[in-house]
Amino acid sequence: MVQSDQDRAVAELRRLIDGIPVAMVTTVAADDALHARPMLLERVERDASLVFLTHLSSQKTTDVHRDPRVNVTFISDKGDRYVSVSGRASVTHDVARMHEMWNPTYRAWFPKGADDPDSAIFTVTIDRVDYWDVPSSRLVRLWGVVRAVATGQVAEAGEHDTIVFGSG
Amino acid sequence: MVQSDQDRAVAELRRLIDGIPVAMVTTVAADDALHARPMLLERVERDASLVFLTHLSSQKTTDVHRDPRVNVTFISDKGDRYVSVSGRASVTHDVARMHEMWNPTYRAWFPKGADDPDSAIFTVTIDRVDYWDVPSSRLVRLWGVVRAVATGQVAEAGEHDTIVFGSG
Numbered sequence: 001m002v003q004s005d006q007d008r009a010v011a012e013l014r015r016l017i018d019g020i021p022v023a024m025v026t027t028v029a030a031d032d033a034l035h036a037r038p039m040l041l042e043r044v045e046r047d048a049s050l051v052f053l054t055h056l057s058s059q060k061t062t063d064v065h066r067d068p069r070v071n072v073t074f075i076s077d078k079g080d081r082y083v084s085v086s087g088r089a090s091v092t093h094d095v096a097r098m099h100e101m102w103n104p105t106y107r108a109w110f111p112k113g114a115d116d117p118d119s120a121i122f123t124v125t126i127d128r129v130d131y132w133d134v135p136s137s138r139l140v141r142l143w144g145v146v147r148a149v150a151t152g153q154v155a156e157a158g159e160h161d162t163i164v165f166g167s168g
Numbered sequence: 169m170v171q172s173d174q175d176r177a178v179a180e181l182r183r184l185i186d187g188i189p190v191a192m193v194t195t196v197a198a199d200d201a202l203h204a205r206p207m208l209l210e211r212v213e214r215d216a217s218l219v220f221l222t223h224l225s226s227q228k229t230t231d232v233h234r235d236p237r238v239n240v241t242f243i244s245d246k247g248d249r250y251v252s253v254s255g256r257a258s259v260t261h262d263v264a265r266m267h268e269m270w271n272p273t274y275r276a277w278f279p280k281g282a283d284d285p286d287s288a289i290f291t292v293t294i295d296r297v298d299y300w301d302v303p304s305s306r307l308v309r310l311w312g313v314v315r316a317v318a319t320g321q322v323a324e325a326g327e328h329d330t331i332v333f334g335s336g
Binding site for chain 2: 024032036038070071077079082084086087128130134
């Protein structure tokens with residue numbers, strides 16, 4: 001993927017998830033089941049990665065060390081947009097980078113500050129983004145059922161599009 | 169799990185997802201990535217399974233035939249509740265059951281009606297439910313940061329609880 005294409009894809013992703021601070025992040029857990037938990041998005045990097053902060057001692061760190069595959073889901077407050085990000089996660093303890101990103105409110109998670117020995121940067125390299133924009137009317141929103149019944153068309157779950165990232 | 173415990177767990181799950189008609193369902197796709205897509209929940213069965221309708225020809229059917237592991241995520245409209253259901257999915261074409269569950273609006277998805285040869289019942293057997301109830305104030309909601317900074321306690325992402333299903 002040439003840089004300008006990647007820039008456009010990243011800009012589009014930023015637009016899609018604007019105003020959705022919390023994602024559900026699914027990992028492959030040690031019991032081999034798929035677990036998800038809410039995480040606060042720290043930033044979207046220009047290199048097409050999502051950055052979250054977590055703890056080295058957390059379950060999700062253990063999970064992605066074992067199996068890096070993750071899905072990151074964003075749902076808008078109004079339920080009119082669903083975004084699925086497929087990628088691979090890595091977790092690093094990087095005090096210099098924590099200092100760079102540090103914000104005083106982070107002390108809530110890292111009582112020892114940017115030097116907290118348990119701090120971890122959870123980075124998801126994005127492979128693919130799928131998203132659904134759903135019309136705002138609640139009836140139509142429930143998958144266009146009413147319109148589809150009226151017109152005889154098969155219901156569509158809003159607009160579905162895919163952004164593929166990577167070197168292709 | 170004795171029946172009364174399972175009944176209580178199912179009742180609790182129904183309460184948690186009440187008013188959240190659409191879930192994001194994550195599967196392990198053929199390209200080995202974790203993909204998610206919105207699905208409309210049909211019902212929660214008393215035997216601790218989630219039922220969705222889909223098509224035999226859909227990608228998610230292919231995915232779970234290859235690898236049955238799924239995660240089903242529910243997020244409330246207000247963003248004050250996050251629910252993760254871990255389980256295993258099976259897909260069946262069952263015309264008798266489709267007739268039982270049939271609702272005229274379903275013709276939007278299945279133009280040939282309950283006998284549609286591509287109809288499929290997507291059933292998730294629940295192994296585990298994790299959920300987070302987040303206080304409604306937006307500032308506190310963002311992971312209790314403000315309160316935690318004030319009190320010096322490590323921030324908690326709202327109340328986190330787990331319901332384990334199964335024969336244990």
